[in-house]
Amino acid sequence: MKKQDYTATITISKTPEEIFNSINSVPKWWIREVTGAFTEFEGESSKLNDVFILRHSDVHYSKHQLTDFIPDKKLVWLVTDSQLNWIKGNKQEWTGTKMVFEIVPDGEKTILNFTHDGLVPHLECYGHCVHFWERVIGEWLFNFITKDQPHI
Numbered sequence: 001m002k003k004q005d006y007t008a009t010i011t012i013s014k015t016p017e018e019i020f021n022s023i024n025s026v027p028k029w030w031i032r033e034v035t036g037a038f039t040e041f042e043g044e045s046s047k048l049n050d051v052f053i054l055r056h057s058d059v060h061y062s063k064h065q066l067t068d069f070i071p072d073k074k075l076v077w078l079v080t081d082s083q084l085n086w087i088k089g090n091k092q093e094w095t096g097t098k099m100v101f102e103i104v105p106d107g108e109k110t111i112l113n114f115t116h117d118g119l120v121p122h123l124e125c126y127g128h129c130v131h132f133w134e135r136v137i138g139e140w141l142f143n144f145i146t147k148d149q150p151h152i
Contacts, residue, residue, distance in 0.1 A: 006116040006130055008137045012145055016072040016103045016110050022145040023075055023101050026052060029144035030136070051080075059086050062094055075101040087124045094118075094125070112137075 012019060022029065027041040039060075043052030048069035055061045061083040068076035082094035097118030104111040114137045119129055 004120050006119040006126070006133055008114045008133060010112050010114075010138060010142050011106065011109050012112060012142065013109050014145055016105055019103050019110055019112055019145055020072045020075070023141070025144075026054075029141050030054065032140070060084060064099070067098070068100075073103055084125055086128070089124045093123050112141075 014022075024046045026045040031039050031041050037057040037059075039054060039056045041052060041054060044050040045052045045064075045066065048066055050066045051063065053061070053063050061081075062079050063081040064077040065080050066075065067078045068074055077099040079094045079097050079099070082092050084091050084093060087093065097116060100113075100115040100117055102113040102115075104113065114133070116129070116133060119126060119133075123129075
């Protein structure tokens, strides 16, 4: 049976370098107020093996390590620890999953393929996470890249 990881694709009128650099500026596109609280960012996210934490109140905690770092082409964040307190079952469903950003030139535009490797439909968090990733990738990151302005 084929694995069904969550994927999203956006096409942007920016260079691969601009997109790569924007993705690495995690606090500038990720940190914002959601449901009355701000997400917190701790650590570094700009080179291979950097480690950073994203925490949203007592609802979400995830620790990431940059395990693949190919300038202007690919970034991979390995989730080394997680605590998703909004789900009933395995609150560490993200631990061991990967967020993969692949950047592909396409004429005057660039395609950004995002995959949450390991986020599959049978997981309890899948439905909520699909909606979340649509906002994070399709709105927050897209708007940051195209408008060249941090959210905060």
